[in-house]
Every structure is written in structure tokens, then in C-alpha cells.
Amino acid sequence: MTEQNTSSFALQLRDDGVAVITMDVPGERMNVLKATFADEINALLAELKQNSSLKGVVIISGKPDSFIAGADITMLDGCNSAEEAEAIARLGQQVFADIEQLKVPVVAAIHGPCLGGGLELAMACHQRVVSDDAKTVLGLPEVQLGLLPGSGGTQRLPKLVGLQKALDMMLTGKQLRAKQALKAGLADAMVPNSILLDAAVQLALSGKKPVHEPKLNLVGKLLEKTGPGRGIVFDQARKQTLAKTHGNYPAPLKILQVIRTGIDKGMQQGLAAEAKTFGELCMTPESKALRALFFATTDMKKESGAGDAKPRMLRKIAVLGGGLMGGGIASVTATKAGLPVRIKDIQQQGIANALAYGYQLLDKKAKRGFMRRTELQQQMALMTGTTDYSGFKDVDLVVEAVFEDLELKQNMVADIEQHCKEDTIFASNTSSLPIGQIAAKAKRPENVIGLHYFSPVDKMPLVEVIAHKGTSPETIATTVAFARKQGKTPIVVKDGAGFYVNRILALYMNEAAQILLEGEPIEKLDKALVKFGFPVGPITLLDEVGIDVGAKIGPILQGELGDRFAAPAAFDKLLADGRKGKKSSKGFYLYSGKAKGKKPVDASVYPLLGITPSPKLSSDELVQRTTVQMLNEAARCLEEGVIASARDGDIGAIFGIGFPPFLGGPFRYIDSLGAAKLVDILKSYEAKFGARFAPCELLVTMAADRKTFY
Numbered sequence: 139m140t141e142q143n144t145s146s147f148a149l150q151l152r153d154d155g156v157a158v159i160t161m162d163v164p165g166e167r168m169n170v171l172k173a174t175f176a177d178e179i180n181a182l183l184a185e186l187k188q189n190s191s192l193k194g195v196v197i198i199s200g201k202p203d204s205f206i207a208g209a210d211i212t213m214l215d216g217c218n219s220a221e222e223a224e225a226i227a228r229l230g231q232q233v234f235a236d237i238e239q240l241k242v243p244v245v246a247a248i249h250g251p252c253l254g255g256g257l258e259l260a261m262a263c264h265q266r267v268v269s270d271d272a273k274t275v276l277g278l279p280e281v282q283l284g285l286l287p288g289s290g291g292t293q294r295l296p297k298l299v300g301l302q303k304a305l306d307m308m309l310t311g312k313q314l315r316a317k318q319a320l321k322a323g324l325a326d327a328m329v330p331n332s333i334l335l336d337a338a339v340q341l342a343l344s345g346k347k348p349v350h351e352p353k354l355n356l357v358g359k360l361l362e363k364t365g366p367g368r369g370i371v372f373d374q375a376r377k378q379t380l381a382k383t384h385g386n387y388p389a390p391l392k393i394l395q396v397i398r399t400g401i402d403k404g405m406q407q408g409l410a411a412e413a414k415t416f417g418e419l420c421m422t423p424e425s426k427a428l429r430a431l432f433f434a435t436t437d438m439k440k441e442s443g444a445g446d447a448k449p450r451m452l453r454k455i456a457v458l459g460g461g462l463m464g465g466g467i468a469s470v471t472a473t474k475a476g477l478p479v480r481i482k483d484i485q486q487q488g489i490a491n492a493l494a495y496g497y498q499l500l501d502k503k504a505k506r507g508f509m510r511r512t513e514l515q516q517q518m519a520l521m522t523g524t525t526d527y528s529g530f531k532d533v534d535l536v537v538e539a540v541f542e543d544l545e546l547k548q549n550m551v552a553d554i555e556q557h558c559k560e561d562t563i564f565a566s567n568t569s570s571l572p573i574g575q576i577a578a579k580a581k582r583p584e585n586v587i588g589l590h591y592f593s594p595v596d597k598m599p600l601v602e603v604i605a606h607k608g609t610s611p612e613t614i615a616t617t618v619a620f621a622r623k624q625g626k627t628p629i630v631v632k633d634g635a636g637f638y639v640n641r642i643l644a645l646y647m648n649e650a651a652q653i654l655l656e657g658e659p660i661e662k663l664d665k666a667l668v669k670f671g672f673p674v675g676p677i678t679l680l681d682e683v684g685i686d687v688g689a690k691i692g693p694i695l696q697g698e699l700g701d702r703f704a705a706p707a708a709f710d711k712l713l714a715d716g717r718k719g720k721k722s723s724k725g726f727y728l729y730s731g732k733a734k735g736k737k738p739v740d741a742s743v744y745p746l747l748g749i750t751p752s753p754k755l756s757s758d759e760l761v762q763r764t765t766v767q768m769l770n771e772a773a774r775c776l777e778e779g780v781i782a783s784a785r786d787g788d789i790g791a792i793f794g795i796g797f798p799p800f801l802g803g804p805f806r807y808i809d810s811l812g813a814a815k816l817v818d819i820l821k822s823y824e825a826k827f828g829a830r831f832a833p834c835e836l837l838v839t840m841a842a843d844r845k846t847f848y
């Protein structure tokens with residue numbers, strides 16, 4: 139019986155006196171740090187301290203493409219008290235301090251993700267060498283889990299990269315690529331992965347423990363090297379944080395406090411504050427929701443979307459329609475999925491627009507050092523255009539992004555069946571037309587599916603994969619796999635008008651419109667929902683999505699799903715007045731050409747709608763009346779099987795319309811409110827405003843049975 143390899147750290151003493159510690163947690167795809175490792179590492183360090191011939195230490199990962207992904211989040215979920223989580227953080231601090239205090243130089247050899255506790259370990263080493271590979275990223279993403287770096291990160295990062303850069307990294311969780319880490323002073327050397335270990339050994343043998351001075355220009359020195367200067371930096375960071383989080387996220391403000399404690403009172407006090415705060419944050423509902431969201435998305439990645447159906451290989455993609463969506467879809471296909479993509483439009487100009495759209499996205503990245511010009515050229519070369527069907531014979535999957543016109547889409551299906559292969563998939567980006575209708579005249583309806591992106595395509599992570607009754611499981615699995623290659627988070631939803639996201643969004647927006655027509659000022663309504671946690675308010679969203687789009691989808695949803703979707707009639711006056719929203723530079727807000735910053739409300743909208751704005755409802759009332767519409771419809775979608783689970787419904791709402799992530803999504807939010815409370819609110823509104831607030835059956839049953847979704 140082979141000895142079960144339970145150890146995660148292998149020690150190799152080289153002839154040249156360098157000890158190489160290889161971390162390779164058995165049975166895990168990624169190295170994650172567990173509290174149970176402390177004894178093992180401490181034993182290793184004790185052994186090394188006894189070794190008088192030791193000249194240096196290198197710490198490297200045994201995983202093919204990852205260094206260390208951070209502390210084990212599962213372990214954190216297992217904590218039942220702040221003290222327990224604090225103890226885990228302190229344990230990490232102690233082990234990393236022991237590494238830092240080794241007499242000989244310790245060098246971290248980093249290839250692949252080096253995140254959270256993994257980067258904290260690397261920063262406790264005396265030097266860091268990174269591989270110049272796109273997979274190598276360094277960051278402290280704890281804030282995205284509602285936490286802060288709990289094992290020395292808040293104290294060591296500012297010393298390496300400077301206060302402002304460190305704040306930016308810890309408050310956003312952003313990841314630096316190898317070149318950026320080198321530039322920022324977080325890495326001491328960058329080499330090809332093939333010689334990463336050698337380079338690390340050379341650094342270890344150099345006998346050096348260089349003092350790292352952050353690279354600061356004159357202004358940086360004034361701001362970061364003086365008390366008053368640092369005061370400005372912290373105040374600025376606090377203002378920006380509150381402007382972004384509206385006080386909904388405790389972690390960022392705590393990060394500021396803990397960093398400041400370390401600077402003002404020394405590292406030991408800083409570390410104590412860090413561990414204590416880590417423990418407190420670990421127990422907050424916000425962190426629990428964000429950690430659950432991380433695991434929900436990770437678990438979903440393992441599902442094919444269609445049982446055990448296997449996705450087909452994809453070698454060549456086509457996009458029909460070079461508009462905003464078509465351009466975005468082509469761009470993520472080339473740059474993220476790395477697949478050749480052929481854009482067909484009826485005019486050359488359409489193709490040029492799509493290519494220009496893709497180019498400007500890449501150009502921005504190249505200018506910011508995110509990619510080399512050669513990479514940009516390679517990715518642009520993947521995108522080609524045509525006004526006919528030349529080059530379509532070997533296309534594996536076509537994404538259609540033309541007008542929301544059923545007959546046109548049915549003709550597109552016929553064209554693709556004529557010019558492509560027997561098994562070419564036709565994926566429609568329709569935002570509301572039932573896929574079954576688009577497939578109605580198809581010869582091979584099993585190849586027809588919906589693949590609904592959200593605008594802007596390069597930013598919004600969600601896509602809805604919509605299978606009609608005849609879609610084959612293989613088509614579903616292949617489409618889901620394709621969306622993931624594009625870096626998207628796909629949820630598989632059942633066919634039906636508005637699918638899932640637009641359904642729950644439509645009722646939320648309609649209620650906002652009703653409230654507006656009752657005289658509530660636009661900016662007050664939007665501000666209330668932004669404070670609640672949405673990225674933008676419902677009226678701003680209507681301007682961005684397009685008032686014309688809303689007016690087009692409304693009747694389709696009403697026809698298919700019922701009168702609760704009836705949009706307020708007054709809105710036709712807006713369209714009659716040429717107000718389509720942002721796209722027509724005329725809507726609820728003024729688009730006077732000033733690019734950034736807050737846009738003022740276009741007050742001429744009020745007389746047009748026959749209202750005199752007069753604030754009556756409280757912010758809480760504004761939030762409650764609009765959000766319960768979304769919650770009720772989400773539950774109805776689950777009841778009808780439009781979404782397969784509450785998990786998918788939460789992910790869809792968060793990644794599709796920015797439902798506040800710290801609330802965990804509509805279903806987790808209903809659980810925190812309690813189904814009974816929600817039903818009471820809905821019933822009271824139903825009595826006051828009518829049937830559109832009638833609670834769905836599922837909620838009524840859950841309220842009666844005191845059930846929760848999770």
C-alpha cells in the first residue's frame with residue numbers, strides 16, 4: 139500500500155546549499171492555505187534553522203499553473219466565531235513572520251495566480267521572482283469576499299509598492315500581471331517560466347535581503363512620506379470608497395483603518411488590528427454572501443448545462459450583425475476565447491464598426507501595459523468580415539445579433555442552414571423573442587438556441603443560454619462551453635418571453651415608472667436604489683438600455699406573460715418626443731456632451747408626462763416598492779422552471795443587472811427578509827395598487843411552511 143502522501147510541502151536540499159520548498163496540496167487543483175499547514179511549515183523551518191550549511195530558501199508551487207490561490211475559503215466558512223477566524227489570521231501572521239526572520243534569504247518563485255494569503259506568504263519572503271506568463275497574477279482579492287488581507291498583507295504591501303498603490307490594490311482586489319508587479323516593485327525579477335526555479339535559486343544564493351523602497355515620484359513622496367500627506371491620501375480613499383459603496387460594504391473602510399494603525403502605531407499593532415478585524419469581517423452577513431457567491435459561481439463552472447452531454451470542439455465562429463452587440467460578441471470571441479470569428483453585415487461599414495469596436499478595446503489595454511502590441515495584432519487578426527456568406531462553410535457556431543425582428547431571424551436561420559455545416563449551431567442574441575418561434579421554420583431546430591448577452595458585452599459577465607423544446611443537449615453543452623471560453627458566466631434558462639433577467643428587470647422598471655408618474659423626482663428615485671446597492675438607478679438604467687427597447691419588450695412580455703407587465707401608457711409620449719435615452723442624447727437625463735460625471739435630470743420630462751415632481755415617499759418605500767416586484771417575479775420564474783435553481787437566479791440577477799452582491803442575490807435576500815414578510819408586503823401593496831403585486835404561489839406556500847430557498 140503506497141504511503142498516502144498527506145504532506146503539502148516537499149523539501150529538497152540542493153548541493154549548492156539552497157533548500158527548495160515545493161507546495162503541492164494533494165487532491166486540490168489549486169494550492170490553498172489551510173490552518174493545519176502551520177505545524178508542517180513550522181517543522182520545516184525548524185529543520186532549516188538547524189542546517190548550518192544552508193545558504194538560501196526557495197518557495198515554489200508544484201501545481202502546473204498556479205502558485206497559491208489564497209487561504210482556503212471553505213476553512214473560513216467553517217469558522218463559528220470572530221475569535222476563531224482571528225486565530226487563523228494570527229497563525230498565518232506568525233508563520234509568515236518566521237519565514238521573514240530566517241537568517242538566509244528566502245525567495246518566492248511565482249508562476250500562475252498568487253492571491254490573498256498566497257501573496258501574503260510571498261511578501262514575507264525577501265524577494266519574489268515571477269514568470270512572464272499571462273497566467274501569473276498577483277493580488278489581494280479579500281475585499282471581494284467582504285474581508286481584508288488577514289496575514290500581514292495590510293502591513294507589507296504598502297512598504298513594497300507604496301501607500302496609494304497598495305490602497306488601490308486592496309480596495310479593489312485588482313490583480314497585477316507579471317510586468318506590472320515588476321514595475322510596481324512587488325516582484326524583484328521576471329523571467330520565462332522555464333528558468334523560474336534557476337532564477338530564484340540564483341537570487342537565494344546572492345545572500346541578499348534587499349530593502350525595498352517603493353518607487354515614488356516627488357508628489358508621491360510628499361503625500362506618502364509626511365503625516366499630513368498621508369492624511370490626504372486616506373481622506374481621499376475614504377471619500378472614494380463611500381462614493382462607490384454607499385456604506386454597504388464594511389471591509390474597505392476597515393482596510394483603511396488597519397493600514398493606518400500599522401503606519402501610525404507600528405507593525406505589531408497593525409498586525410493585531412488586522413487579525414482582529416479579519417475575524418470580525420469573516421462573521422458579517424456581507425462576507426458570508428460574497429463567499430457563497432464565489433462558491434456558487436465555481437460550482438456552476440463544473441456543470442455542462444445539459445446533464446452529461448459533451449460539448450463539441452469549436453474552431454471557427456461567425457457573428458451576424460456588426461452593431462454594438464455584434465461587435466462586442468466578436469471581440470470577446472477573439473480576445474477571450476481566442477477563436478477566429480467572421481463578422482457578416484449587410485454593409486462594409488457595419489464590419490468596419492465592429493472591427494473598430496474590438497480595436498479600441500484592445501488599444502486601451504495596450505496603452506495601459508495590459509498587453510503587448512504583438513498580442514493586439516494577433517487578436518485583431520482573428521477577426522475578419524464579409525458582406526456575403528463566404529468563409530461560412532466551416533463555421534461551427536454562429537451568433538446572430540441582428541434586429542429584434544422575428545421574420546428576419548427566421549431568415550437568418552435558413553441562410554445558416556444553407557451556407558454552413560449540418561451541425562453548425564445557430565445562437566440568437568435575441569433579448570425577448572421566444573427561441574421556439576425563431577426555430578419554427580428551421581430544418582434542424584436541434585441546432586437552434588438562445589445566447590443572450592448583456593450590454594456592454596465586454597463588461598457584463600452574464601449570458602443567458604436559452605434552450606427551446608427541440609434544442610439538443612449537445613447544442614446546449616457546446617453553447618455553455620463557448621460562453622465560458624468567452625469568460626462569461628452562463629445560466630441555462632427555459633424558453634419564454636424575456637427569459638429570466640429581462641422579466642424580473644421589466645417589472646422593477648415598470649414600478650419605478652409608476653412611482654415617477656405619481657410625482658416622485660427622478661433623481662430621488664435613482665439615488666435611493668443606488669444607495670440600496672444597485673450600480674445605477676432604474677431611470678438611469680432605462681436611459682442606458684433605451685426607452686425604445688423598453689417600449690418594444692413591454693408589449694411582448696405583456697402578451698406572453700400577463701397584464702402585470704403592462705408598461706405605463708405615458709411613456710409613449712417620451713418616444714413621440716424623440717426621447718430614446720442615452721442613444722439619442724435625450725431622455726430622462728440631459729446628455730449635454732460632458733462625458734464624465736453626474737448628468738442633470740432633464741426637467742422638461744415632467745411637463746411632457748403631465749407631472750409636477752413633489753417628493754412624498756421615503757427612500758425605504760421607494761426601494762421596497764420597486765425591489766419586491768423583482769423578488770416576486772424571480773420567485774415566479776423559479777416556480778415556472780424558467781431558472782433551474784435559486785442559485786442560478788441569484789447569479790443571474792447579480793451578474794446580469796447588478797443586484798447588490800452583498801445581499802447574495804434575490805433569493806438569498808428573500809431568505810434574509812423571510813418569505814412571510816415579503817408576502818405580507820406584497821399583499822398590502824396588492825390591496826393598495828392592484829393585482830400586479832399579487833404574491834406568486836411559491837412565495838405564499840413558502841411563507842405558510844416557513845421555508846427558505848437555501
Ligand SMILES: C[C@H](O)CC(=O)SCCNC(=O)CCNC(=O)[C@H](O)C(C)(C)COP(=O)(O)OP(=O)(O)OC[C@H]1O[C@@H](n2cnc3c(N)ncnc32)[C@H](O)[C@@H]1OP(=O)(O)O
Nearest residue numbers: 167168170207208209210211251254255279287288289436
Ligand atoms: C488570510 C488571507 O488574507 C485570506 C485569504 O486569502 S481569502 C482568499 C483569497 N483568495 C481568493 O479570493 C482567490 C479565490 N480564487 C480565485 O479567484 C480563482 O479560483 C483563481 C483566480 C485562483 C483561479 O481561477 P480558475 O482557474 O477559474 O479556477 P477556479 O475554478 O476558480 O478554482 C479552481 C478550484 O480551486 C478552488 N479554489 C480557488 N481558490 C480557492 C480558495 N481561496 N479557497 C478555496 N478553494 C479555492 C475553487 O473552488 C475550485 O475548486 P474545484 O476544483 O472544486 O472546482
